[in-house]
Amino acid sequence: MKKLLLFLFVIGCSNTKALYTHSDNMSRLITKQLVLDRFGEPTAISKEDNIDEYYYDFGVFNQRVNYYHPNISTVSPNQTFAEYNMPMSYAERSVYKYIKFKMIKDSVISWESSGVNFATKKKKNQK
Numbered sequence: 295m296k297k298l299l300l301f302l303f304v305i306g307c308s309n310t311k312a313l314y315t316h317s318d319n320m321s322r323l324i325t326k327q328l329v330l331d332r333f334g335e336p337t338a339i340s341k342e343d344n345i346d347e348y349y350y351d352f353g354v355f356n357q358r359v360n361y362y363h364p365n366i367s368t369v370s371p372n373q374t375f376a377e378y379n380m381p382m383s384y385a386e387r388s389v390y391k392y393i394k395f396k397m398i399k400d401s402v403i404s405w406e407s408s409g410v411n412f413a414t415k416k417k418k419n420q421k
Contacts, residue, residue: 316411320393326400333393345396345403352391352410359385 323329329348336348360383391409395402 314414314416316407316413319412319414320405320407323395323405324402326397326402329395329397329402344398346398348395348397350393352393355389355391355409357387357389359387 323332326348333350337351338349340347340349389409393407393410394405396404
């Protein structure tokens with residue numbers, strides 16, 4: 295058993311593929327051209343003063359959120375199964391998936407995202 299655990303530990307530690315997080319990848323997009331190359335034409339462009347905002351809409355994701363009654367407890371021995379057997383209720387939550395880039399001329403000054411994850415694995419020859 296100890297040998298198996300040691301083997302799994304060594305195998306788990308030997309995987310040295312680095313991961314670029316979503317934040318890393320978005321922060322690397324520092325020019326308007328890099329943004330356009332990565333995502334194409336934006337869904338909407340808005341301009342305020344000298345700041346352009348590029349908005350990329352990736353749709354809406356409906357998520358089901360379960361809700362359990364607060365009176366249900368697994369530590370109270372005084373209640374019967376019939377009292378525990380309350381119907382579960384749920385709610386639908388909409389998550390809007392988008393990315394916004396704010397730019398001055400050709401430089402990205404900030405970005406914001408929601409509901410998307412563009413993490414990538416680092417290539418072997420990449421530093």
